[in-house]
Amino acid sequence: MNGLGNQIIVADMRGTSARVTPQAAIAINARSETRFDQIMAVHDPRTPGTANYVEILNSDGSQAQACGNGMRCVVQALTAEQGRQRFTFETIAGILFGEETEDGLITVDMGTPKFAWYDIPLNEEFADTRQIELQIGPIDAPVLHSPSAMSMGNPQVTFWVKDDVWSYALDRFGPLLENHPLFPERANISIANVVRPDHVILRTWERGAGLTQACGTAACAALVNGARTRRTGRKATITVPGGDLVVEWRADDHVTLTGPAEFEWRGRLDPVTGAWTRSEAA
Numbered sequence: 001m002n003g004l005g006n007q008i009i010v011a012d013m014r015g016t017s018a019r020v021t022p023q024a025a026i027a028i029n030a031r032s033e034t035r036f037d038q039i040m041a042v043h044d045p046r047t048p049g050t051a052n053y054v055e056i057l058n059s060d061g062s063q064a065q066a067c068g069n070g071m072r073c074v075v076q077a078l079t080a081e082q083g084r085q086r087f088t089f090e091t092i093a094g095i096l097f098g099e100e101t102e103d104g105l106i107t108v109d110m111g112t113p114k115f116a117w118y119d120i121p122l123n124e125e126f127a128d129t130r131q132i133e134l135q136i137g138p139i140d141a142p143v144l145h146s147p148s149a150m151s152m153g154n155p156q157v158t159f160w161v162k163d164d165v166w167s168y169a170l171d172r173f174g175p176l177l178e179n180h181p182l183f184p185e186r187a188n189i190s191i192a193n194v195v196r197p198d199h200v201i202l203r204t205w206e207r208g209a210g211l212t213q214a215c216g217t218a219a220c221a222a223l224v225n226g227a228r229t230r231r232t233g234r235k236a237t238i239t240v241p242g243g244d245l246v247v248e249w250r251a252d253d254h255v256t257l258t259g260p261a262e263f264e265w266r267g268r269l270d271p272v273t274g275a276w277t278r279s280e281a282a
């Protein structure tokens with residue numbers, strides 16, 4: 001499936017105790033036909049009241065706590081299968097809610113943001129994470145500097161720019177910043193241009209996956225970081241390379257992400273080795 005071009009494999013692991021291994025993820029990603037950004041492994045529920053436990057793997061085999069575009073794909077796959085439209089899921093970051101609406105778009109309640117340096121986490125104490133000390137480029141003329149940091153379940157860093165987000169070599173800066181010593185669990189790195197308080201243009205280098213067409217949790221972080229630094233309101237369209245997402249930071253502190261999800265093709269997957277076959281029928 002894909003969520004605005006974020007390449008997602010929804011792996012149906014219900015009825016088995018097997019897990020998708022990091023080795024399988026790396027092997028699947030090595031094939032051009034199955035290159036992906038995240039695998040959403042949908043397991044039987046672990047907690048009463050939830051539909052499924054969802055484990056998230058990045059294309060480098062690492063585990064992610066949250067994936068907004070992937071959750072939309074899971075909601076759409078389960079809605080198509082079961083007819084019902086609302087789901088409660090458990091992930092390592094907590095409980096999430098997802099719903100397909102009448103217009104075919106999917107809204108996921110991504111939970112609440114965290115701002116304390118130790119929750120993000122950062123390796124250094126910052127009293128205020130709306131603007132942290134971090135820069136890239138020459139010390140006296142940094143190319144990017146003073147980003148906002150927060151956790152949307154996963155570590156997120158938003159650099160603010162006033163010009164074209166495409167004029168920055170994110171493919172070069174992304175890996176350096178993702179692995180910067182300030183981030184003990186690495187980080188998702190975004191560049192944001194606030195066009196209007198209700199419109200942000202965003203590019204993201206994803207932890208464990210690299211440049212992507214869309215990153216839902218980074219879009220949530222751009223809105224929340226925008227609102228807490230008074231650059232945006234509490235609801236905005238976030239334009240990512242793959243298209244538009246709508247993010248709202250509600251009065252109850254929950255962040256919702258709305259956008260499309262698209263089925264591409266189906267197959268059978270060995271979760272241990274990553275060997276796969278494509279099904280003839282869609």
Ligand SMILES: N[C@@H](CCC[C@H](N)C(=O)O)C(=O)O
Nearest residue numbers: 064067068069154215216217
């Ligand atoms: N594509 C995602 C984010 C996936 C996880 C991220 N790479 C991480 O490791 O935190 C999204 O849509 O949110």
